[in-house]
Structure formats: C-alpha cells, structure tokens
Amino acid sequence: MLRRLPLPIPPATGETVKSYLQRLATVHDVIYEEMWHWVSAPINGNAKQRIIIGERLAAATGRPLDRLAEALPELDPDTNWLHLRDTPQPACPRCTARHPGGTVMRLFPLLAYACHRHHYWLGPPDVGESPALRHLSDFPDLLSAQRRHGRLVRLYGPMTVFDALVHAFKICAVLWKNGPEETYGHSRWWLWDQRLDQLIPKTDSVGAFSHSLCYAAIYPEAVTIAGLLAHPVWRVKAACPLGDPDTDHRWEFTCEFGRRLGLEDYYPEDPKHPAHLWADHHAPQPCMTPATFPEHRVGSIDGVSPGPPVRALRKHHQAARYFAKKRYAANTLIYHQHPGAPVIETYYPQSGPYARQRMRLAAEQRTTPGPG
Ligand SMILES: [Zn+2]
Secondary structure: OOOOOOOOOOOOOOEOHHHHHHHHHHHHOOOHHHHHHHHEEEEOOEEEEEEEOHHHHHHHHOOOHHHHHHHOHHHOOOOOHHHEOOOOEEOOOOOOOOOOOOOOEEOOEOOOOEOOOOOEEOOOOOOOOOOOOEEOOOOHHHHHHHHHHHHHHHHHOHHHHHHHHHHHHHHHHHHHHHOHHHHOOOOOHHHHHHHHHHHOOHHHOOOOOOHHHHHHHHHHHHHHHHHHHHOHHHHHHHOOOOOOOOOOHHHHHHHHHHHHOOOOOOOOOOOOOHHHHHHHHOOOOOOOOOOOHHHHOOOOOOOOOOOOOHHHHHHHHHHHHHHHHHOOHHHHHHHOOOOOOOOOOOOOOOOOHHHHHHHHHHHHHHHOOOOO
16 A cells, blocks of 8 residues: 655656656655656556556645646646657756755757746757756847747647747758858858857867757747748748749748848859758658657656666767867757757758668659559
C-alpha cells in the first residue's frame, strides 16, 4: 500500500513526470528509483519496462489526478503532442522559483523561445552539461520577436509557423554564410555577428558555445522571414517557377523577402539562393510534421535514469571546437538539426546521404503505381 508523501509539492506547468518525481524524491529524501516503482507498473508483465500510473501518483501526492494532468502533459490524455517540443528542457528559473527540489524540466510549446515575464532565452533546447541561461535585458529585439512569433502562431497555427521558422533559420544562416555579395553589401549579418558576440563572448568561445544561442543571434530576422513563408498567398506565389514567362510571382516573392530584411529591389538570380531553394522545394509541399516527445523520449519515464547523452555531448563539444576556430555560427546552423524538425538538406552546400536517400525514396514512389 502506497503511503502519502508528507510534504505538499505541486507539479510545475508543463513539467515532465520524471522531473516531478525527481523533485519529490529530493525533497522527501527518497531514492528516485523507489519513488518510480511506487507510482508505476510493468508494461505487459515486462519487469524492466514500466509506465506511470496516474492514480498512484495522485494517491502518493494527495492531489487529484485531473489537477495533476493539468500540469503534467504526460498524464493528460488530451495533450496534443504535435504542439510541444520533443525534448524536455529547463524551465525559466524565475517562473519555477517557488518549486523546490531542483531544476524543473518541462516541455515547452513549439513557439517558446523566450520567457516574456522574466526575459530569459529558453529555446530551442540545447545539449551540454549546463544549458545556456541567458537574460535578455540587452536584447529587446529578441523579446519583441517572441511577441511577433506568438502573433504568427495565432494567425497560422503552431505547426505552419514551426515549419516556416525552421526554414527561415536555415535561409538566414545561408545568407549569413554567403556574405555581402548575396545581399548587395547591405546584409544584416553585421547585426548577427554583433548579437553573436554579445551572446557568446569571444573570450569563451568553447565554454559558452551553444546552438541555442546561435539561433538567438538570428531569431528576430528569422521570425520576420517566417511570417513570409507561412503566408498562404506568398507560398503560392513562391511556388511559381523561377523565370516563368507568364508571371512575375517569383520575383515578387524575392522582392518581398528582401524588403523584410531591409533590402530594396531584391532579385537574386542564382537558382541556389536559399529563398529560391525554399520556393522550389518546400513552398509547394505540405508543412513538415514536428517530431513529438513520446516518439523521442529515451529512458525518461521507464524508471532508469539515463546516463549522460554521450553521443550528443561528443557532437556538442566537437561543434564547440569548430565554432571556436573561426566563429562561423552560420555554418554551425546550416548543419545543425533544429530540435523537433526532420533533417533538411536543401540548404547544404553539398548534398549528403539524406539527399540521396530522399531521391531514392522519391524514385521508388514514382515507380509505385498510385491509387486509381
Ligand atoms: Zn519566467
């Protein structure tokens, strides 16, 4: 029989079950694995695989299950996983200051990049021993970008805007990498370089390196471009082929693209320009589906504390070392897979195995007779 835990510790909004159990265990001085065994049951009689039983957690904490489910997405049968990130990440420290027992790990909605109330940079989630916690007091444009981002989501829906923003990040990263000739010498990258140097100081390129902060350097402009890519009318215009003799739609699209970055009369002719690549390959396609937490979670509710993510950490350190050499954040972002997004090879300077795989799959699809 499960006994009631003496201290009333509420869960934090969006918290993972594991984070909540770890905090409960810390505060009550109980071993986490024991706590997990109390509130879980084997799946299909397999002793090694266990699943959380909401009623047991309710009994242990003395909190009604429906109240727990309001905070813990994993206990809520109505959670729309497609609207949440696929990786738990540290919550804003001020939002969760009243929750004892350690750092709250939570699942944020796809659109959460900064905490409005306390002005901390939140996401996308990072790998690394100590995820970057950056206060944005010197970055009002990042905070206003988060507000614009929220408006886009209310207008077009979370998944459309997620798709648009992930592509906008890649497009901005390629512009940043290509430099002045892409943008007639008026590009924003001086601003991106400046922000990057503020976010990741040159004096500590390796230690302070963070993919998340590289994204922060271009976030405001990426949101601006995402507004264009998510717009249904501009999607249709962009899908018209480059050099179409019947319409000027593609040029109208690039002109609007440039205007949003402060570039007048922007008509890039290189078909490999990232805006053209997006228009050719993604504008006519349905939006991509984000990866969800249940399909990506590893050892987070099975009662086994996962060890350090060795492979991910090794890649993180490798990226930090490359970054420290010349501080090419643009390169870092082109090759980084945004959490929750499928691999997008469209903007790579050279196509790799994924592109070949995609071509093979497309060829297979063509040879398979369709319905009817
Ligand atoms: Zn906060």
